[in-house]
Amino acid sequence: MSDLIGYKRPAPGTQPNYLHAPYQSSIKRAPNKPLIRMPQTLTELTGPVYGHERVGPLDNDLTKQHAGEPLGERMILSGRLLDENGRPVPHSLIEIWQANACGRYPHPGDQHDAPLDPNFTGYGRTVTDSEGRYRFVTIKPGAYPWRNHHNAWRPQHIHFSLFGPSFMTRLVTQMYFPGDPLLPFDPIFNCVTDQRARDSMVSKFDFETTIPEFALGYAWDIVLRGRDATPMENKK
Amino acid sequence: MTLVPTASSTVGPYLHIGLTPLQVYDIAKDASKGEKIVISGRVFDGEGQPVPDALLEFWQANADGKYATPEDSQDKPLDGKFTGFGRIPTDKEGRFSFTTVKPGAVPGPGNTLQAPHILVCVFMRGMLKHLYTRIYFSDEAAANANDPVLGLIEDASRKPTLIGERTAGKAEYRWDIRMQGEGETVFFDC
Ligand SMILES: [Fe+2]
DSSP states (O other), rough: OTTTTOOOOTTTTOOOOOOOOOOGTTTTTTTTSOEEEOOOTTTTOOOOOOOOOGGOTTTTTTTSSSSSSOSSSSEEEEEEEEEEOOOOOOOOOEEEOOOEEEEEEEETTTOSSSOOOOTTEEEEEOOOOOTTTEEEEEEOOOOOSSSTTTEEESSSSEEEEOTSSSGGGGGGEEEOTTTTTTTTGTTGGOOOOSSHHHHHHBOOOTTTOOOOTTTTEOOOOOOOOOOEEEGGOOOO | OOOOOOOOOOOOOTTTHHHSTOOOBBBBGGOOOOOEEEEEEEEEEEESSEEEEEEEEEOOOOOOOOOOSOOOTOOOOOOTOOOEEEEEETTSSEEEEEEEEEEEEEESSTOOOOOSSSEEEEEEETTTOEEEEEEEETHHHHHHHHTTTTGGGGGGGGGGGGEEOOOOTSSSEEEEESSSSSTTTOEEEE
């Protein structure tokens, strides 16, 4: 297996640490002992192949999952899935979940006193096309309170889950909106110290994909770890 | 062109909405070869409290030691529609349990052979970036002793955290995850 090519390690500050004290739930859930550094083997360099059979044609339209239209500001979210070498990641599963327009999830753990929307579940999935493109139609999620600290509010966000070609490219993240006044106060957003990396979680308003008389467009590209230039065997 | 990989974030408390629609409890469903096994355990935080909002993903080779993806170029047979991928949330008591087939050995770095193992990817509320760990098998002691990844763990007292303990007389294994403290699970940086 000398032909295996591994993935680059993230530059310092571009990914969160496990322990980020301002995010209180991390304190008892972050490992105390240092992680054991290991080479990427065939196990890590492979991963599940998700075919289009798992994704229905309307799974990327979160406004069409119930009898009626959900309330809120309709939006088109689109972009590309790339690796850090700038190459598109085609045919890759993307799953998203989000609060409704009032900032409420249909989840037994969500006790926020804001209305549920019978026409909105807030779950969607799609597979990127041959050029790594994806597109969702949804409702702009509302901000919601949480109990991390006094008067804590999560900025508006959409949760994303991505696979890419191997378990080394696995990524779960959150996408934010430009100009959200809550961003500077959010310990989850601010856990990333490198500003460029932090800002990469923020989408852009996009006139190109805005549809007249229908919905605002937002654009967001997602970047997965990219492969190293040299095969594993040549590295020490 | 070099881009900065998008920063990871937590799955948050409502992970079930986004990640359980494609859950897989029975990895063995499409397997025709190999010993069918059940692996069960619990996830605990640093205070020994169960973690009710975690999600585990599993990735393994088939009984012949072949991964079901074109990325695996080994000259070994695939097993029908067996994918080797599982995904399950923990329950209110932090418990999880899944069915699979025992994987075969796969190559490691250089000319080494890795003992049968399952890659585990751990997600939970409170965790800003997923963690990687592995499940090995207590009835593979000889293979485990030569495993190149287990061999990286200098503190031998930590190795048992990666070994599923077979229940006598049953095709069942017990394997827990402890985030901190006594018996803290070994997690990998890869
Ligand atoms: Fe959320």
